[in-house]
Amino acid sequence: PYETIEEYQSETEQSFFAIPKQNQKEALLEPYAETGIKIMMTSTVVPIMVNNRVVGVAGVDITLEVLSQMVSEIKPYGTGMANLISNSGIYIAHPDKEMVNKPFEDNTPLLKEAANAIKKGEKFSMTHISDALGEETYRIFVPIKIGDSDNPWSFSVEVPIQKVLANGKKILWICLMTGLVAVFVAGGIIFLIALSITRPINQTVAGLKDIAQGEGDLTKRLHIAAKDELGELASWFNVFMEKMQSIITQVSTNTNQVDNASRELSEIAIELSSQAERTSHRANNVAAASEELSSTVTTVAAAMEESTANTSMVASSSEEMSATFSQIAANVEEASIISGSAVTQAEETAKRMGELEEAAQAISKVTDAITDISDKTNLLALNATIEAARAGEAGKGFAVVATEIKELAAKTIQATENIKNQISGIQDSSRVSISSIDKIVNIINQVNDIIKTITTAMEEESTTTQKITTNITHASQGIAEINENVNQNASISGEISRDITQVSEAAEQISGKSSAVTEQAAQLEELSSALKKIVTSFKI
Numbered sequence: 001p002y003e004t005i006e007e008y009q010s011e012t013e014q015s016f017f018a019i020p021k022q023n024q025k026e027a028l029l030e031p032y033a034e035t036g037i038k039i040m041m042t043s044t045v046v047p048i049m050v051n052n053r054v055v056g057v058a059g060v061d062i063t064l065e066v067l068s069q070m071v072s073e074i075k076p077y078g079t080g081m082a083n084l085i086s087n088s089g090i091y092i093a094h095p096d097k098e099m100v101n102k103p104f105e106d107n108t109p110l111l112k113e114a115a116n117a118i119k120k121g122e123k124f125s126m127t128h129i130s131d132a133l134g135e136e137t138y139r140i141f142v143p144i145k146i147g148d149s150d151n152p153w154s155f156s157v158e159v160p161i162q163k164v165l166a167n168g169k170k171i172l173w174i175c176l177m178t179g180l181v182a183v184f185v186a187g188g189i190i191f192l193i194a195l196s197i198t199r200p201i202n203q204t205v206a207g208l209k210d211i212a213q214g215e216g217d218l219t220k221r222l223h224i225a226a227k228d229e230l231g232e233l234a235s236w237f238n239v240f241m242e243k244m245q246s247i248i249t250q251v252s253t254n255t256n257q258v259d260n261a262s263r264e265l266s267e268i269a270i271e272l273s274s275q276a277e278r279t280s281h282r283a284n285n286v287a288a289a290s291e292e293l294s295s296t297v298t299t300v301a302a303a304m305e306e307s308t309a310n311t312s313m314v315a316s317s318s319e320e321m322s323a324t325f326s327q328i329a330a331n332v333e334e335a336s337i338i339s340g341s342a343v344t345q346a347e348e349t350a351k352r353m354g355e356l357e358e359a360a361q362a363i364s365k366v367t368d369a370i371t372d373i374s375d376k377t378n379l380l381a382l383n384a385t386i387e388a389a390r391a392g393e394a395g396k397g398f399a400v401v402a403t404e405i406k407e408l409a410a411k412t413i414q415a416t417e418n419i420k421n422q423i424s425g426i427q428d429s430s431r432v433s434i435s436s437i438d439k440i441v442n443i444i445n446q447v448n449d450i451i452k453t454i455t456t457a458m459e460e461e462s463t464t465t466q467k468i469t470t471n472i473t474h475a476s477q478g479i480a481e482i483n484e485n486v487n488q489n490a491s492i493s494g495e496i497s498r499d500i501t502q503v504s505e506a507a508e509q510i511s512g513k514s515s516a517v518t519e520q521a522a523q524l525e526e527l528s529s530a531l532k533k534i535v536t537s538f539k540i
Contacts, residue, residue, distance in 0.1 A: 020047040026147030040064040077163035087151035218245040266521035377409035
C-alpha cells in the first residue's frame, strides 16, 4: 500500500523526503533512532527527477552498529583508532560505544577548527594530546560525500606520533649514513674536478688581480696547457691583455700630447692676456692725449677767431700796399704748388696706412692731418711774423697774434707726437708709412727753402708797403684755413676718442676671454696629469 508524506510526523521522517526534494540532490541524513526498535540509523536518499521535477525519492537505511563495528576494527599502527562524525558534529561510529550519538568535543581551539572544517566538508589535520589514547597523537579529518550532498560527514583517524615516527627514524638514520658516505665520495670527486677547473681560473684571477691591485703589468700572459673551455678562457684573456696593452700605450701617447697642448694653450692665453692689457693701457693713454688735443684745439680755435679779427683790421689798412709784392706772390704761388704736392703725398701715405687696424688707421690719418696743419700753421705764423716785422708799428699787434698761433701750433705738434708715441705699439705696418712721411718732410723742406727766398725778397723790398698788404692778405687766408682745420681737428679728436674707447673695450674683452682660456687650460692640464698618473700605474 502507498503512504503519503503527511503520514510521517517526525522531523527525521520529514527530512527523508523534504531535504532531497528541496535541494534536488543527494542527501546523507543525521543519525536517528528507528521507531519501535531503538536502533540508531542513518539514511542516504536520492531525489527521482522527471523533466527537472522531483517526483519521488529513493533511499537506503543503514544501522550505525554496522558502521561502528567497521570503524572499531580500524586500528592504525595497532594502537590508533578511527571514528565517523556527522556534518552536525555527532559521533556516528566510535570504538567507545558510549561516544556514539554524542557531540564532537570542541573544548580546544584546534578542535573548534576541526569542527568548522567538518561542517564545511574540508580536510583538516592536527597534533594534540588525545583524551582517548592519553598521549600525543596525529589526527586527520577527511570529508565523506554522497554524490553532490551539501552535508558531508567526516572520517577521522588518530595515530600516536611515536608510532608514526618509529619507522621514520630508522629510515632517517639509514638515509643519513648513506648520504654521508655519498657526500664524502662525491666531495672527493668534486674536489679533484674543481682543482682541475680552478687552477687555470686562479691563474686568470691572479693576472687580473695583479692588474687591479699590483703593478699593473700588462706584459704578463697566461700559459695555455689545455684545449678545453678553460684553455679558451686563458687564450681570450691573453687577447684581452694584448688589446688592453695597446689601448694603454695609445692613451699614454695621447696623454703626453694633451699635456703639451694644454701647456702651450696656457702660455698663449697668458701672452694674449698680457698683450690685451698693454693694448688697453696704450688705448687709455691715447684717449687721454686725445682729450688734451681736443682741449688744445679748442684754445687754437679761439685764438684763430681773434687772429681773424686782427687780420681783417690789418688788411683793411694795407690795401694800398698790394702793387709792390708781385714777386712775393709768385714765390707764394710756387709754395702753394709744392704744398699741393705735399698733400698728394700725404694722401698716398693715408692709403698705405690702410693696412693698419681700423682704429689705428683713423688715428694715424688724424695725426698726419694735424701734423700737416701744424706745419702750415708754422709757415703762416712765420710769414705773419716777417710781415709784421716789415710793417713796423702797424704790425706789432699782428706779430703778437702770430706768436700765439706759433705757440699753439707747437703745442698741437707736441700733442700729435704724444699720440704717435702712444699708438706706435698698435701700428704693425708703420714702416711703409715712414717712407711716405719722409717724402712729405722733403717737400716741406722745399717749401721752407722757398719761404727763405720769400723772406730775402721781403727784406729787399722792406720799404714797399704793397708787399705788406699782399702778405697780410695771404696771412688772412691762412688764418681762415687754420680756423677751418682747427674745427676739423675738433671733430676728428672726438672720433679718435670714440675709436680709442672701442679699442679699450675690445682689449678688455680679449683680456676676459684670455682669463677664461687660461682657466680651461689649467683644468685641461690637471686632467692630463690625472690621466698620466693612471697610465703610469700600468707596465706596458
